[in-house]
Amino acid sequence: MSGTEWETVVGLEVHCELKTATKLFCGCANSFGDEPNTNVCPVCLGLPGSLPVLNEGAVERAMRIGAALHCEVHPSVFHRKNYFYPDMPKDYQISQYDEPINVGGWLDLPDGFRVGIVRAHLEEDTGKTSHLGGDGRIHGADYSLVDYNRAGVPLVEIVSEPDIRSAAQARAYASELRAVLVAVDASDGRMEEGSLRVDANVSVRPAGSDTFGTRCEIKNLNSLRSLGRAIEHEAARQVALLESGEAVVQQTRHWDEAAARTVPLRSKEEAFDYRYFPEPDLVPLAPDAGWQAAVAGSLGLLPAQRRARLLALLDGAGDGEVSAAQADQVSAVVDQGLDDLVVAAVSGGAPARLALARAANEVAADVEAGRRLPVADFTKLVSMEGDGKLSASQSKEVLGELLGAGGGDPEAIAGQRGFEAMSADSVVAIVNEVVAAHPDEWGRFAGGDQKLMGFFVGAIRERAGSSFDGKAVSAELRRRLQEA
Amino acid sequence: MTGGAPDGHASPPPIGREDVVHVARLARLELTDEEVGRFTGQLAQVLAHAADVAALDLAGVAPTAHPLPLQNVLRPDEIRPCLDRQEVLDGAPEVEDHRFRVPRIVGDAP
Numbered sequence: 012m013s014g015t016e017w018e019t020v021v022g023l024e025v026h027c028e029l030k031t032a033t034k035l036f037c038g039c040a041n042s043f044g045d046e047p048n049t050n051v052c053p054v055c056l057g058l059p060g061s062l063p064v065l066n067e068g069a070v071e072r073a074m075r076i077g078a079a080l081h082c083e084v085h086p087s088v089f090h091r092k093n094y095f096y097p098d099m100p101k102d103y104q105i106s107q108y109d110e111p112i113n114v115g116g117w118l119d120l121p122d123g124f125r126v127g128i129v130r131a132h133l134e135e136d137t138g139k140t141s142h143l144g145g146d147g148r149i150h151g152a153d154y155s156l157v158d159y160n161r162a163g164v165p166l167v168e169i170v171s172e173p174d175i176r177s178a179a180q181a182r183a184y185a186s187e188l189r190a191v192l193v194a195v196d197a198s199d200g201r202m203e204e205g206s207l208r209v210d211a212n213v214s215v216r217p218a219g220s221d222t223f224g225t226r227c228e229i230k231n232l233n234s235l236r237s238l239g240r241a242i243e244h245e246a247a248r249q250v251a252l253l254e255s256g257e258a259v260v261q262q263t264r265h266w267d268e269a270a271a272r273t274v275p276l277r278s279k280e281e282a283f284d285y286r287y288f289p290e291p292d293l294v295p296l297a298p299d300a301g302w303q304a305a306v307a308g309s310l311g312l313l314p315a316q317r318r319a320r321l322l323a324l325l326d327g328a329g330d331g332e333v334s335a336a337q338a339d340q341v342s343a344v345v346d347q348g349l350d351d352l353v354v355a356a357v358s359g360g361a362p363a364r365l366a367l368a369r370a371a372n373e374v375a376a377d378v379e380a381g382r383r384l385p386v387a388d389f390t391k392l393v394s395m396e397g398d399g400k401l402s403a404s405q406s407k408e409v410l411g412e413l414l415g416a417g418g419g420d421p422e423a424i425a426g427q428r429g430f431e432a433m434s435a436d437s438v439v440a441i442v443n444e445v446v447a448a449h450p451d452e453w454g455r456f457a458g459g460d461q462k463l464m465g466f467f468v469g470a471i472r473e474r475a476g477s478s479f480d481g482k483a484v485s486a487e488l489r490r491r492l493q494e495a
Numbered sequence: 496m497t498g499g500a501p502d503g504h505a506s507p508p509p510i511g512r513e514d515v516v517h518v519a520r521l522a523r524l525e526l527t528d529e530e531v532g533r534f535t536g537q538l539a540q541v542l543a544h545a546a547d548v549a550a551l552d553l554a555g556v557a558p559t560a561h562p563l564p565l566q567n568v569l570r571p572d573e574i575r576p577c578l579d580r581q582e583v584l585d586g587a588p589e590v591e592d593h594r595f596r597v598p599r600i601v602g603d604a605p
Binding site for chain 2: 031032033037038039040046047048049050051052053056064065066067068069070086088093095096097110140141142152153154155156157158159284286289291293294295296297298
């Protein structure tokens with residue numbers, strides 16, 4: 012098979028911890044990082060005689076996820092998934108099996124590629140086990156310690172179709188899905204705290220084939236970086252097997268970030284047999300049309316719509332095409348929830364590109380402060396810079412003070428600091444001085460060596476100090492160049 | 496699950512000793528040879544009874560998820576008091592660092 016071109020096929024299962032106040036079936040707090048075993052009760056400890064009652068807030072968030080992913084809400088039933096492992100004290104996990112709440116749907120990636128969604132169902136999270144003694148890894152450990160604070164925390168598991176064709180596309184999907192989950196207030200999106208956990212089903216096939224190869228499921232993907240690397244390594248491993256005439260064995264594998272490889276999980280001799288059966292302590296869930304409509308109506312703008320809104324503002328500003336860097340700024344501002352600030356500033360008269368740049372660079376460096384920043388102050392500052400009353404570096408300095416103080420009058424702050432933009436006369440004067448001081452460089456620049464633009468701008472910046480106005484200086488340099 | 500022979504006379508699926516041993520293993524039950532034999536007979540009777548139901552024409556009958564005619568039993572998302580940690584851990588065979596200490600785990604999390 013050597014010389015064959017291979018295509019990678021990926022389907023992702025994303026487990027999203029819901030941002031509820033309480034667990035899925037009991038009133039214990041759903042809170043990350045608390046002292047071990049402080050958020051537990053008879054229900055989530057599986058004590059005899061305790062009964063689960065479904066959390067309305069978790070159902071609501073599951074429906075929001077479904078609505079954002081264009082799923083249909085179906086009447087659903089909870090099942091018991093039976094297994095013996097100490098992360099669940101009941102010896103089963105309550106999950107939705109063959110009748111999940113959300114069915115079908117899709118997610119469009121920023122580049123327009125559409126990934127199908129099979130389902131998005133509710134289930135409870137498991138407790139946290141730590142393996143101690145021996146070499147500290149599960150197989151070598153002497154014993155394990157269990158904290159049940161996470162046992163019973165509500166999860167939605169979102170299963171994609173095997174539509175994804177590369178590691179980069181898998182990352183784009185996970186990233187966009189994360190943004191959607193945060194936007195609909197279902198998740199805090201913190202991958203590093205385990206709020207989002209991804210399993211990847213990976214297979215390879217000769218390019219052009221329409222049948223799937225044997226897949227492996229990779230677990231332990233706790234960051235976008237791990238997700239991308241694991242898929243690349245796993246696909247390469249499978250291609251190497253096939254090219255040497257061996258077969259891929261369907262199995263579950265674990266991503267070892269340090270060793271940069273996937274390793275098979277040691278399975279027991281028998282395949283897992285979870286003996287699913289309907290949870291007798293819970294009744295079916297069937298949200299009526301009214302509830303579904305209320306949820307769909309409360310979604311607000313999704314990330315794709317927010318990006319489109321900003322891009323439309325840039326387009327409407329009438330100062331040229333949107334650059335790739337500006338498109339990145341649009342994505343960053345939407346990811347950080349700062350797009351409302353930009354939109355408000357622009358509708359208050361601030362120039363769109365400048366408002367976007369200040370939000371994506373300076374405000375994004377302190378998002379919390381940015382959320383407290385009064386829109387009127389931000390609008391005024393950006394307008395002053397846009398009108399040439401402040402240079403870029405002065406504007407950034409004033410913005411830093413606004414962020415630190417939670418607002419203020421940009422004009423007053425600029426006055427206190429003695430800021431005024433370079434006057435047209437001072438621009439000409441400083442450019443004159445610098446050009447006179449570097450006749451050789453000027454000669455080469457005038458002769459067409461564009462690289463020297465940076466040299467002159469830097470020298471002028473040094474001389475002008477904080478009043479430096481890059482736009483005015485480059486305009487003056489270009490004007491002189493044409494005269495030269 | 497509305498299976499059954501097309502003629503309406505379903506016969507129970509055969510069950511052998513090896514099935515009983517497998518199910519017992521899944522439930523972590525240790526059975527003697529004598530018990531395996533006894534339970535094989537009893538489970539065959541249970542399956543025969545289920546086959547009577549399977550033989551009925553149930554086309555158009557929705558599966559029963561729950562015997563109670565209820566749905567959407569929900570509670571508000573409000574925090575309720577938890578158990579006292581000391582009380583919780585007092586019931587554990589072994590405790591370390593405020594966590595349940597359990598023996599070495601063989602095999603991986605499912």
